[in-house]
Amino acid sequence: MPHDLPKAYDPTDLEDHWAEYWVRENLFAQPTPDPTSASALPAGEPFTILLPPPNVTGRLHMGHMLNQTEMDILTRWRRMSGRRALWLPGTDHAGIATQMMVERQLTEEGTSRQQLGREAFVARVWEWKRHYGGAILDQMKRLGASVDWQREYFTMDDNLSVAVREAFVRLHEQGLIYRGAYIVNWCPRCQTAISDLEVVHEEQKGHLWEIRYPVLADDGTETGEFLTVATTRPETMLGDTAVAIHPEDERYLHLHGKRLRLPLVGREIPIVLDEWVSRDFGTGAVKVTPAHDPNDFALGQRHNLPSINVMDETARIIDVRDGAEAGVYQGLDRYVARKRIVADLDAQGLLGAVKDHTNNIGHCDRCKTVVEPRLSTQWFVKIKPLAEKAIAAVKPDADGNKAIRFTPEQYEKTYLNWMENIYDWCISRQLWWGHRIPAWHCAACGKITVARVDPTACSHCGSEEITQETDVLDTWFSSGLLPVSVFGWPGIIPGAPGPGSPRTGPRPGGGDPSHSGTGEGIQDRRDFDSFYPTSLLVTGFDILFFWVARMIMLGCWFSTDVPMPDGSPRPLAESVPFREVYIHALVRDANREKMSKTKGNVIDPIEIVKQYGTDAVRFTLASMASPGTDIAFNVARTEGYRAFANKIWNAARFLFQNVDRAAELGITVDPAALGSMPTAAPNAPLEARWIVAELHATAGKVNQALEAYRYDDAANTIYQFFWGSFCDWYLEIVKLRLDFSETAYKTQTAAALTTLVSVFEAALRLLSPFMPFITEEIWHTLYDGNPPAKSIALTTYPTGNKPLTESSYDPNIFEMQTVQNVVTAFRILRKENGVPDKEFVPGQLNPDPMRGMNAAGAAAHHGDIFRLLAKVSDVRLEPLTYGKVRREANFDIAIEYQATIDVAAERARLRKDIAQYEKIIANAERQLGNEGFLLKAPPHIVEGLKKQRDEAKRLLDQARGDLGVLPPE
Numbered sequence: 001m002p003h004d005l006p007k008a009y010d011p012t013d014l015e016d017h018w019a020e021y022w023v024r025e026n027l028f029a030q031p032t033p034d035p036t037s038a039s040a041l042p043a044g045e046p047f048t049i050l051l052p053p054p055n056v057t058g059r060l061h062m063g064h065m066l067n068q069t070e071m072d073i074l075t076r077w078r079r080m081s082g083r084r085a086l087w088l089p090g091t092d093h094a095g096i097a098t099q100m101m102v103e104r105q106l107t108e109e110g111t112s113r114q115q116l117g118r119e120a121f122v123a124r125v126w127e128w129k130r131h132y133g134g135a136i137l138d139q140m141k142r143l144g145a146s147v148d149w150q151r152e153y154f155t156m157d158d159n160l161s162v163a164v165r166e167a168f169v170r171l172h173e174q175g176l177i178y179r180g181a182y183i184v185n186w187c188p189r190c191q192t193a194i195s196d197l198e199v200v201h202e203e204q205k206g207h208l209w210e211i212r213y214p215v216l217a218d219d220g221t222e223t224g225e226f227l228t229v230a231t232t233r234p235e236t237m238l239g240d241t242a243v244a245i246h247p248e249d250e251r252y253l254h255l256h257g258k259r260l261r262l263p264l265v266g267r268e269i270p271i272v273l274d275e276w277v278s279r280d281f282g283t284g285a286v287k288v289t290p291a292h293d294p295n296d297f298a299l300g301q302r303h304n305l306p307s308i309n310v311m312d313e314t315a316r317i318i319d320v321r322d323g324a325e326a327g328v329y330q331g332l333d334r335y336v337a338r339k340r341i342v343a344d345l346d347a348q349g350l351l352g353a354v355k356d357h358t359n360n361i362g363h364c365d366r367c368k369t370v371v372e373p374r375l376s377t378q379w380f381v382k383i384k385p386l387a388e389k390a391i392a393a394v395k396p397d398a399d400g401n402k403a404i405r406f407t408p409e410q411y412e413k414t415y416l417n418w419m420e421n422i423y424d425w426c427i428s429r430q431l432w433w434g435h436r437i438p439a440w441h442c443a444a445c446g447k448i449t450v451a452r453v454d455p456t457a458c459s460h461c462g463s464e465e466i467t468q469e470t471d472v473l474d475t476w477f478s479s480g481l482l483p484v485s486v487f488g489w490p491g492i493i494p495g496a497p498g499p500g501s502p503r504t505g506p507r508p509g510g511g512d513p514s515h516s517g518t519g520e521g522i523q524d525r526r527d528f529d530s531f532y533p534t535s536l537l538v539t540g541f542d543i544l545f546f547w548v549a550r551m552i553m554l555g556c557w558f559s560t561d562v563p564m565p566d567g568s569p570r571p572l573a574e575s576v577p578f579r580e581v582y583i584h585a586l587v588r589d590a591n592r593e594k595m596s597k598t599k600g601n602v603i604d605p606i607e608i609v610k611q612y613g614t615d616a617v618r619f620t621l622a623s624m625a626s627p628g629t630d631i632a633f634n635v636a637r638t639e640g641y642r643a644f645a646n647k648i649w650n651a652a653r654f655l656f657q658n659v660d661r662a663a664e665l666g667i668t669v670d671p672a673a674l675g676s677m678p679t680a681a682p683n684a685p686l687e688a689r690w691i692v693a694e695l696h697a698t699a700g701k702v703n704q705a706l707e708a709y710r711y712d713d714a715a716n717t718i719y720q721f722f723w724g725s726f727c728d729w730y731l732e733i734v735k736l737r738l739d740f741s742e743t744a745y746k747t748q749t750a751a752a753l754t755t756l757v758s759v760f761e762a763a764l765r766l767l768s769p770f771m772p773f774i775t776e777e778i779w780h781t782l783y784d785g786n787p788p789a790k791s792i793a794l795t796t797y798p799t800g801n802k803p804l805t806e807s808s809y810d811p812n813i814f815e816m817q818t819v820q821n822v823v824t825a826f827r828i829l830r831k832e833n834g835v836p837d838k839e840f841v842p843g844q845l846n847p848d849p850m851r852g853m854n855a856a857g858a859a860a861h862h863g864d865i866f867r868l869l870a871k872v873s874d875v876r877l878e879p880l881t882y883g884k885v886r887r888e889a890n891f892d893i894a895i896e897y898q899a900t901i902d903v904a905a906e907r908a909r910l911r912k913d914i915a916q917y918e919k920i921i922a923n924a925e926r927q928l929g930n931e932g933f934l935l936k937a938p939p940h941i942v943e944g945l946k947k948q949r950d951e952a953k954r955l956l957d958q959a960r961g962d963l964g965v966l967p968p969e
């Protein structure tokens with residue numbers, strides 16, 4: 001049977017089907033342009049967009065769903081608008097998260113990564129990745145994301161790893177990488193340094209302990225005086241190397257130049273003067289532990305103090321004391337040691353007051369362990385030179401142009417403020433999973449060799465006793481390089497290694513070398529020249545500094561070396577990784593609360609999709625998405641958009657029934673009318689001229705809204721067009737023209753059918769980026785399985801008019817609005833007067849040109865519409881004489897209607913009601929008169945009975961009154 005669309009709309013099967021089809025047919029692949037082939041470059045400016053790579057361990061959440069819906073809408077829209085769209089997917093190896101995941105498995109198996117050893121552990125992670133990694137991309141496939149799956153990457157792929165190594169070596173050659181002792185945020189569980197951004201601060205109740213440090217005389221004996229310090233972490237005192245006071249603190253002027261004895265340890269330490277010390281906090285004297293506090297570290301540097309590390313990487317105490325008592329704290333957990341130390345101080349009379357104190361304590365974002373500031377040797381990038389470029393890329397140039405534009409604009413300021421106050425970037429992590437730092441330590445001379453190719457000897461002294469650095473690089477180092485590395489950098493720089501070069505780590509088995517670089521010695525710049533800079537980045541605020549800022553720094557830094565296709569130097573505006581950044585909002589729950597596992601209000605997008613279909617969920621998100629506004633996700637809305645999809649489905653079925661009936665009469669739709677913007681002849685019926693004008697206006701508004709990231713305006717405009725204009729009005733009126741009788745005026749029927757089908761087809765294309773599945777299904781059915789393209793996503797997006805202003809209002813739209821107003825007024829008037837739905841009544845219309853309207857013309861021509869939609873027969877244009885009148889802004893209407901009722905039946909009904917009310921009243925009063933009942937019954941029951949009686953009395957009076965006015969029997 002032609003145009004076979006199932007009766008009921010069921011998204012599950014059809015979405016599964018098309019999601020699989022899009023991937024299988026590779027519909028959204030964007031091949032490397034081949035200038036040598038006959039077809040040359042594909043037409044259209046590129047539109048390139050990089051998926052923020054989810055963690056390989058990730059599962060799709062509502063934030064992803066919003067992010068991907070927004071990207072997919074824009075990519076589909078740009079693609080249909082003639083751009084060479086490339087949306088590039090991939091996953092991040094996520095150092096800490098993935099290593100944790102596998103470590104947990106090992107713990108369950110009763111072993112550990114240390115027992116396995118580094119090589120076996122890394123092999124095990126690859127194994128894990130092959131089995132479980134990237135499930136999130138399968139979820140994306142099911143949700144119909146129109147990405148180029150042939151270009152899918154993983155940040156540890158060979159070609160991307162080559163880029164990471166090249167970037168590190170280059171920065172090192174440029175003198176921008178150094179090793180340094182530094183206080184880092186240390187996670188004792190993950191046993192690695194973590195960045196400031198990965199530390200979550202939480203207020204916790206704790207204590208402030210006062211400790212009395214004996215003051216020493218010049219000969220080293222105790223004077224009997226004490227200097228009292230206050231601390232929240234007494235266990236760190238083992239590593240104290242000074243006590244600091246403010247130079248102008250009058251309480252301590254006499255102690256300038258004195259030394260103290262460190263309790264429990266016995267070491268002599270100086271009193272140092274530093275203006276950083278706050279005289280108002282605690283006692284105004286601060287113990288200084290440079291190895292375990294960032295402020296103390298800075299203070300230690302100023303005063304040239306030693307740093308003594310008293311904790312190992314698991315935050316257990318390394319007892320640093322000499323003498324008889326050495327070793328009593330050795331190996332104790334930091335909190336156990338704290339108790340012991342406080343007790344020992346107390347026993348020696350060196351503990352002062354202990355006060356309650358609320359602390360802001362840093363926790364590891366991954367595992368929630370309390371972070372321990374710890375001195376360690378790390379690798380850093382001297383970031384200022386990179387940051388300067390990254391600032392210039394966002395600030396307006398002399399002509400006021402910005403190389404990168406932020407939406408919403410406010411993020412530009414946030415970004416610049418961060419970038420202008422940036423610290424050197426600690427890029428080393430003490431993990432096993434990740435890109436191992438390409439540096440070798442020499443046992444003979446102690447120097448470091450950094451190399452592109454694994455060295456066999458020290459480059460300084462030639463010794464073969466070299467071992468590779470055990471640290472790996474921060475995950476953001478590799479993801480920050482993605483915009484250049486996915487398009488073949490560094491293979492595109494003369495002399496730089498391609499993916500054929502020696503690798504670090506086992507072979508990942510991913511990545512398609514034909515897409516990124518072509519191996520050593522050969523330069524393939526086609527991808528880079530076509531797709532870099534990318535057009536747009538859509539992402540959440542949470543990774544603005546982690547990722548967005550780093551891509552800008554690394555992108556601008558490394559692409560500068562890649563000349564423009566014509567050989568000229570690359571200007572800053574062409575070296576940025578993307579031209580625009582769109583920061584999307586948060587998805588909150590229906591009460592605008594942030595979703596969190598602890599609150600239990602997390603909405604799983606996959607569950608909602610199962611229930612309502614992907615299209616409805618996408619449309620829900622789109623209908624609320626606009627720059628800077630959080631989304632309060634309400635399932636009731638999704639239910640509404642499921643109904644919207646259903647409405648479109650039913651419209652399609654109605655349309656197909658008519659197309660098939662017409663075909664039996666030999667009336668067919670002109671195929672030339674499909675696939676472009678429909679038109680209507682000047683002499684076509686009003687509804688045809690109007691719906692075509694509405695479609696043009698709608699398409700214009702939608703395009704303009706999408707340009708401005710107003711997904712909400714775009715979605716709501718389409719919704720109003722489809723539901724309101726097309727289904728509620730046009731489909732009703734067009735029934736007047738679809739005459740399939742023997743005597744039909746076939747040209748008229750054919751014209752109406754062509755407008756109907758062509759407007760519907762264009763509207764499907766308009767809706768397609770928002771609801772790709774249902775539109776694909778109906779579109780294929782429309783073409784009876786023989787469509788002009790493989791997918792509606794490969795057709796042309798309706799462009800329409802620029803949105804209309806009041807003065808350029810389309811006369812067809814104006815005329816139709818008048819007709820709609822008259823219909824609506826008649827409908828209201830009928831309802832007010834209780835006219836039964838099926839009954840036709842004669843009507844009058846008195847337009848008032850003085851009140852700014854000439855409805856006469858409209859009404860004269862559209863009596864058939866009034867008759868059909870308002871059941872008003874024979875509308876007369878005349879001064880009102882009929883009984884029931886309604887006055888509108890610029891016309892008056894009236895209908896002739898006399899309600900007729902069956903007096904006998906009405907009387908019988910009222911008498912029955914009266915008997916019923918009397919019974920209720922009698923029953924209630926009997927109970928309320930029963931003292932036994934009143935004693936036993938709860939008060940709310942008694943109250944309820946009284947209420948019931950009073951209500952029945954009121955209704956009884958009303959019914960008696962109604963009966964009284966009926967004509968006598």
Ligand SMILES: [Zn+2]
Nearest residue numbers: 187190364367
């Ligand atoms: Zn941790």
Ligand SMILES: [Zn+2]
Nearest residue numbers: 442445458461
């Ligand atoms: Zn050496």
